[in-house]
Amino acid sequence: DADVTQTPRNRITKTGKRIMLECSQTKGHDRMYWYRQDPGLGLRLIYYSFDVKDINKGEISDGYSVSRQAQAKFSLSLESAIPNQTALYFCATSGNTGGNNQPQHFGDGTRLSIL
């Protein structure tokens, strides 16, 4: 979905490095999410934000932090990367107009490899 842009698309780095993954959206949605995808495990929620002043931990937040710089921008940081954080990371957004059952819209992902 071109309305949700993730940068970089691919990153290889070393253990102990600080990494930032960025997400920007033009959909005008208030709600933004970070997921990681691992083979056989589906998508797991890392952090979510319902507006600029609202940040919440997901099911696997340890080792990660986030920043919601503006309604359209939500970044994910790995302060000191470790190999088991190697995964495919997705940013998603959703609106709340029309009720709480709105689907999520995903970026194309960032493939992160930590050596």
Add this chain to the structure above:
Amino acid sequence: AQSVTQLGSHVSVSEGALVLLRCNYSSSVPPYLFWYVQYPNQGLQLLLKYTSAATLVKGINGFEAEFKKSETSFHLTKPSAHMSDAAEYFCALMNSGGYQKVTFGTGTKLQVIP
């Protein structure tokens, strides 16, 4: 607690054959249910959603799914598989209780054999 179970991590069908991808859910409140499709090197795209209006939901690309409360199922079907349907499919559940938490299944990779 809510959960989603997708039976079969890999499914193979012949081109033109019926596609059936299984999804069962567990939820303490009436759920909203979604199917997403993921093509290689892309994010997830919405195929269809169930939000209690109708139990049989039609989506894009000829897919449909039926919500069966008694069986706690939301299986995805397509009468005739096409080569372009080869992808990974995810079933997802959203709690209707107010907070938009989404739980994803582990995914089913569909292979279409010519």
